[in-house]
Amino acid sequence: MSAQARFVGIHTGSFSTPAAGNPTVVMVEAAYRHHGLDARYLNCEVTAGGPPDAVAGARAMGWAGFNCSLPHKVAVIDHLVALAASAQVIGAVNTVVATDGELVGHNTDGQGFVESLRTELDPAGLEVVVLGAGGAARAVAVETALAGAASVIVVNRDVRRSEELARVVTAGTGVPAAYVPWDRTYAVPGSAGVVVNATSVGFGDGEALVDIDPDSVRADLVVADVVVSPPHTAFLRLARARGARTLDGLGMLVGQGALAVQHWTGLEPDRKVMRAAAARALGL
Ligand code: NDP
DSSP, rough: OOOHHHHEEEEEEEEEETTTTTTHHHHHHHHHHHOOEEEEEEEEOOOOOOOHHHHHHHHTTOOSSSEEEEEHHHHHHHHOOOEEEHHHTTTOEEEEEEEEEEEEEEOOOHHHHHHTTHHHHHHOTTTTEEOOOOOOHHHHHHHHHHTTEEEEEEEESHHHHHHHHHHHHHHHOOOOOEEEEEOBBBOOOTTTTEEEEETTTTTTTTTTOBBGGGGGTHHHOOOOEOOSSSSSSSHHHHHTTTEEEEEEHHHHHHHHHHHHHHHHHHHHOOOHHHHHHHHHTTTT
């Protein structure tokens, strides 16, 4: 950290709408406090047309960077000078970093997911099934491919989106990706090593379950869910009942936030402190 940064403090934050209830604020501020940093994270309500002014404001005020959440993850790209490699492939930015006075877009969502996944197993050489083809699924599919997955299968109701994501993974990472239309109960293939629910099914409803054949969820799978609230989703409970190892969405949330803090401050933050703060913010 430079002497000047220490004097004025480090300014970071989040641009999204609706901004209320964003657990990242408490999680990142807890890391700043824990490590004694003179740094702030401001939760900013930025509506749909807001990115040009919000980004100009952050640049003018010398912010170290900021997170972009819904609905700005794609729209913000037009206001940045460059994208990191995986953000380029994913086509979305969740973390902007001031680098030599210029704003560069990164995507730490998928990297945070892979960091969490590696606490259970390394995806290298494995077939990864991704349920969903939205923003979270794009990040998870691209980063698991970049982490060495042997192949990716994208399962989604909207075939256009799943076909597009499979194409993006193959073109951007060189890893073969296939898509499956989710028009009936999905059976996880015996060749899969990891299954990730990257849909919004389960968000705000602990009983909502993805349409998946329970008998295809084997004990030797690692089953992950990106849904954070509530983190003990019906899908993870099913997987645990079948003997599979599971990972909740909090791991991904903490991982993506920790990587953002690293970018902004140069410091490797304590994940345990961040996880405890995020859990408190979510009322767990
Ligand atoms: P999007 O709106 O971009 O995508 C939603 C996805 O869910 C689509 O693939 C959609 O399918 C699918 N879907 C919705 N309802 C159903 C259903 N009933 N059955 C099957 N598929 C369904 O959302 P995001 O990708 O941005 O977010 C998805 C989830 O990920 C949210 O819960 C979000 O909170 C979470 N998330 C977690 C993060 C973390 O750090 N843990 C980070 C980012 C997101 P279709 O295309 O067919 O409509």
